[in-house]
Amino acid sequence: MEVKIRExxxxxxxxNEKEIVSTEAKIEWINQLVNTGLPYIExxxxxxxxxxxxxxxxxxVVKGVKRSPHVTFGALVPNExxxxxxxxxxxxxxxxxxxxxETHNQKNINKTIxxxxxxxxxxxxxxxxxxxxxxxxVSTVFGCPYEGTVNVDKVLSISTALMEMGVDEISLGDTIGxxxxxxxxxxxxxxxxxxxxxxxxxHPHDTSGTALANVYAAYKLGVRAFDGSVGGLGxxxxxxxxxxxxxxxxxxxxFNGMNIDTQVDLExxxxxxxxxxxxxKRPLPSHRLQVALAEKK
Amino acid sequence: MEVKIRExxxxxxxxNEKEIVSTEAKIEWINQLVNTGLPYIExxxxxxxxxxxxxxxxxxVVKGVKRSPHVTFGALVPNExxxxxxxxxxxxxxxxxxxxxETHNQKNINKTIxxxxxxxxxxxxxxxxxxxxxxxxVSTVFGCPYEGTVNVDKVLSISTALMEMGVDEISLGDTIGxxxxxxxxxxxxxxxxxxxxxxxxxHPHDTSGTALANVYAAYKLGVRAFDGSVGGLGxxxxxxxxxxxxxxxxxxxxFNGMNIDTQVDLExxxxxxxxxxxxxKRPLPSHRLQVALAEKK
Numbered sequence: 362m363e364v365k366i367r368e369x370x371x372x373x374x375x376x377n378e379k380e381i382v383s384t385e386a387k388i389e390w391i392n393q394l395v396n397t398g399l400p401y402i403e404x405x406x407x408x409x410x411x412x413x414x415x416x417x418x419x420x421x422v423v424k425g426v427k428r429s430p431h432v433t434f435g436a437l438v439p440n441e442x443x444x445x446x447x448x449x450x451x452x453x454x455x456x457x458x459x460x461x462x463e464t465h466n467q468k469n470i471n472k473t474i475x476x477x478x479x480x481x482x483x484x485x486x487x488x489x490x491x492x493x494x495x496x497x498x499v500s501t502v503f504g505c506p507y508e509g510t511v512n513v514d515k516v517l518s519i520s521t522a523l524m525e526m527g528v529d530e531i532s533l534g535d536t537i538g539x540x541x542x543x544x545x546x547x548x549x550x551x552x553x554x555x556x557x558x559x560x561x562x563x564h565p566h567d568t569s570g571t572a573l574a575n576v577y578a579a580y581k582l583g584v585r586a587f588d589g590s591v592g593g594l595g596x597x598x599x600x601x602x603x604x605x606x607x608x609x610x611x612x613x614x615x616f617n618g619m620n621i622d623t624q625v626d627l628e629x630x631x632x633x634x635x636x637x638x639x640x641x642k643r644p645l646p647s648h649r650l651q652v653a654l655a656e657k658k
Numbered sequence: 659m660e661v662k663i664r665e666x667x668x669x670x671x672x673x674n675e676k677e678i679v680s681t682e683a684k685i686e687w688i689n690q691l692v693n694t695g696l697p698y699i700e701x702x703x704x705x706x707x708x709x710x711x712x713x714x715x716x717x718x719v720v721k722g723v724k725r726s727p728h729v730t731f732g733a734l735v736p737n738e739x740x741x742x743x744x745x746x747x748x749x750x751x752x753x754x755x756x757x758x759x760e761t762h763n764q765k766n767i768n769k770t771i772x773x774x775x776x777x778x779x780x781x782x783x784x785x786x787x788x789x790x791x792x793x794x795x796v797s798t799v800f801g802c803p804y805e806g807t808v809n810v811d812k813v814l815s816i817s818t819a820l821m822e823m824g825v826d827e828i829s830l831g832d833t834i835g836x837x838x839x840x841x842x843x844x845x846x847x848x849x850x851x852x853x854x855x856x857x858x859x860x861h862p863h864d865t866s867g868t869a870l871a872n873v874y875a876a877y878k879l880g881v882r883a884f885d886g887s888v889g890g891l892g893x894x895x896x897x898x899x900x901x902x903x904x905x906x907x908x909x910x911x912x913f914n915g916m917n918i919d920t921q922v923d924l925e926x927x928x929x930x931x932x933x934x935x936x937x938x939k940r941p942l943p944s945h946r947l948q949v950a951l952a953e954k955k
Contacts, residue, residue, distance in 0.1 A: 541915025542874050567867070570908040570945035571915075574870040577839050604948065611867040618838025618868075648867035651901065 362624045364616055365586045367401040367532075367562065368394055368609055370637070371422070372437055374594025376406065376413050380641045384418040388425040390637055394591065395429050397629040399609075403435045403456065407443035423450035435496065439470065444484050448491055455488040457481045457528065458498035461515045462505035465536070469500070478522060485526040497523035498564065502533045502548060503540035513551050521555050530560050532588055535575065538568025538604065542578035549582050562586035565607045567593060567646065572607035573615050580621075587612060592634035593646035608647030610634055659921045661913055662883045664698040664829075664859065665691060665906055667934070668719070669734055671891025673703065673710050677938045681715040685722040687934055691888065692726050694926040696906075700732040700753065704740035720747035732793065736767065741781050745788055752785040754778045754825065755795035758812045759802035762833070766797070775819060782823040791827075794820035795861065799830045799845060800837035810848050818852055827857050829885055832872065835865025835901065839875035846879050859883035862904045864890060864943065869904035870912050877918075884909060889931035890943035905944030907931055 371391055375382060382390075394402055404426065410417035423436065435454040438444045447455060459477045460466035466474050481497075488495050501508075502516050520531050533548065545563070552561060563579045565572040565587070576587055589609030596605050610630045616623050627649070634650040644651070668688055672679060679687075691699055701723065707714035720733065732751040735741045744752060756774045757763035763771050778794070785792050798805075799813050817828050830845065842860070849858060860876045862869040862884070873884055886906030893902050907927045913920050924946070931947040941948070 539915075541912050543916045568945060568949060569911055570864070570867075570905065571870050571912050573868050574874040574912065577871040577874060604945070608867065614866055615838050615868050615871065618836075619840045648865060648901065652865060 362400065363585065363622045364580070365400055366609060366612065366623050366625055367403065367435075367586065367588045368399045368591060369403040369564075369588050369606065370394070370590040370592065370594045370609065372403040372406050372416065373588075373606055374590040374592070374637075375415055377596055378415060378594070378641055380643070381415065382637075382640055384421050384425065386640060387418070387422050390633065390640075391422070391426045393629070393633050393636065395427055395432050397626050397633060398624045399432060399630075400624065401433045401435060401454070403437070404452070406437035406439075407447045408437065408439045420446055420450040423447070423452055433494075437498075438484055438488070440480050441483055441487065444487055448493070452493070454494045454496065455484065456496045456498060457484055457523070458500065459519065460500040460505070460536075461511045461519055462501045462508045464507035465501045465505050468507075474519070481523070482526045485528060489527050494529045495527065496530045496532055496562070497528040498532050498534055499523070500534045500536045503535045503544050504537060506537050513548055516548060517552055517555060520552055524556055524560070530562055530586065531556065532562040532564045532586075534564040535566050535572075538566030538572065540565070540575050541569075541571055542574050545575045545578045546582060549579055549584060553582070558583040559585065562588060564588040566595065566605065567607050568604050573611060576607065576612060576615065591630060591647075592637050592650055594637065594641075604646050608634065608645075608650065610647055610649040614649050659697065660882065660919045661877070662697055663906060663909065663920050663922055664700065664732075664883065664885045665696045665888060666700040666861075666885050666903065667691070667887040667889065667891045667906065669700040669703050669713065670885075670903055671887040671889070672712050674893055675712060675891070675938055677940070678712065679934075679937055681718050681722065683937055684715070684719050687930065687937075688719070689724045690926070690930045690933060692724055692729050694923050694930060695921045696729060696927075697921065698730045698732060698751070700734070701749070703734035703736075704744045705734065705736045717743055717747040720744070720749055730791075734795075735781055735785070737777050738780055738784065741784055745790075749790070751791045751793060752781065753793045753795060754781055754820070755797065756816065757797040757802070757833075758808045758816055759798045759805040761804035762798045762802050765804075771816070778820070779823045782825060786824050792825050793827045793829055793859070794825040795829050795831055796820070797831045797833045800832045800841050801834060803834050810845055813845060814849055814852060817849055821853055821857070827859055827883065828853065829859040829861045829883075831861040832863050832869075835863030835869065837862070837872050838866075838868055839871050842872045842875045843879060846876055846881060850879070855880040856882065859885060861885040863892065863902065864904050865901050870908060873904065873909060873912065888927060888944075889934050889947055891934065891938075901943050905931065905942075905947065907944055907946040911946050
């Protein structure tokens with residue numbers, strides 16, 4: 362495996378969907394995702410059901426899915442209580458998260474960045490004590506819907522703070538999908554002077570059509586981990602017109618074309634996109650999904 | 659102007675649309691496009707109305723649009739009769755076209771490649787005699803819906819044949835939108851050993867979501883001319899699920915983010931996309947258009 366694709370659809374993708382997907386359907390779909398060869402699937406989020414009702418069944422989902430030795434199952438964990446639930450459910454990897462911009466962090470987590478960091482530190486310490494790996498999501502790295510441009514030094518200070526806590530990998534998020542390749546290069550070059558490239562992932566959204574250009578630019582710099590969402594599910598509730606995460610199958614299509622091994626079966630992945638589009642009853646933004654549907658007609 | 663954007667929406671974009679756009683509406687829309695700062699607009703095609711009924715008003719459109727010293731007006735010309743009509747209407751630049759694959763050429767032009775070349779040569783010679791610049795479209799460069807992979811040597815032999823006829827610029831078309839960045843690099847590197855980079859343009863379609871990644875890869879190699887279609891209009895009638903050309907405004911968004919001057923006003927360009935989407939009564943694939951519409955809500 363030259364590039365590690367992390368599938369975040371069941372969490373990042375479903376969290377804002379209006380159409381409720383039943384727990385049974387989620388489990389069936391995730392089992393299909395397991396069969397694609399994906400090395401990582403982010404199953405859900407252990408935030409309070411009040412904040413994300415669509416993921417209130419977090420424990421049932423984690424307990425219900427089929428285990429496979431080749432897949433790591435992850436979940437978002439906001440605090441100590443979430444961690445307890447995640448560990449009890451049997452998660453493999455814990456994901457913590459915060460924003461580089463105060464306003465976005467306040468809206469998303471309801472705390473200042475300074476007050477978020479100790480909460481995260483506590484989660485990381487306890488997750489490590491429980492022998493779990495931890496990834497850290499850094500949001501709004503390339504721009505914030507409220508504050509606009511984000512200073513690279515802010516990205517750097519938050520990323521290194523996470524690393525010092527013991528986080529294994531940081532995922533740099535283009536949360537509202539506004540980055541262009543040069544920005545990816547500038548930011549990653551700077552972050553990589555302090556954090557090894559092997560511990561940096563890119564989390565692109567495709568609001569502006571630049572997602573795969575950004576993936577390509579990051580790959581050229583040496584990044585080898587990328588987050589995608591099957592079907593291009595996802596979005597940011599705070600940014601108007603923000604379409605979803607980059608579609609996992611579009612990313613795999615590009616890597617296949619470049620003869621870069623991801624261990625993921627493109628056809629099976631596209632079938633998972635077809636399946637969830639039917640459930641959600643709305644056309645998803647994934648390009649290869651739409652090609653597959655047109656070819657079936 | 660560091661990068662030259664060639665707008666092909668009024669021709670490549672409208673030729674397959676079901677919704678008929680009136681001549682008056684086309685002229686109004688093209689006049690708006692002229693005001694964006696675009697250096698080139700391909701207005702129409704002088705093929706027989708039997709083949710492309712949507713562009714049967716070619717002469718009226720060319721005669722009806724507002725002239726501006728900063729814009730070159732082009733049109734597709736398939737043969738001597740088409741050239742006569744184009745010159746009579748007052749076109750600035752002539753565009754000739756053929757495919758790298760026999761089957762696609764046969765379906766599109768109804769001739770073998772060998773029989774197409776002398777027809778093109780005649781058009782180029784006469785256009786040059788009339789002091790017109792000529793661009794040559796090479797289609798299915800990165801793959802054909804019928805024949806699959808296309809040999810780079812075939813691309814090279816057709817491109818050099820066009821250059822020897824006196825064509826000023828060749829435009830390499832990813833007609834069905836299947837290219838990935840490495841393919842762009844391999845093909846352009848090879849073609850550029852025979853033809854100066856300053857005379858090579860890329861014509862991307864976004865069927866697979868890779869269009870801007872391909873633009874970025876070509877830019878990095880030194881290509882400075884790119885064809886786009888406002889709103890992401892367009893498509894290929896012979897390839898299932900083939901979505902449109904890359905949206906001009908998405909391309910400009912990326913170049914703006916990279917501080918690369920195109921002389922095109924992104925906001926005005928996006929307004930032209932909003933305008934034509936309303937006329938065509940279907941959501942167009944352009945990303946920045948959809949952001950603009952969401953922000954208006």
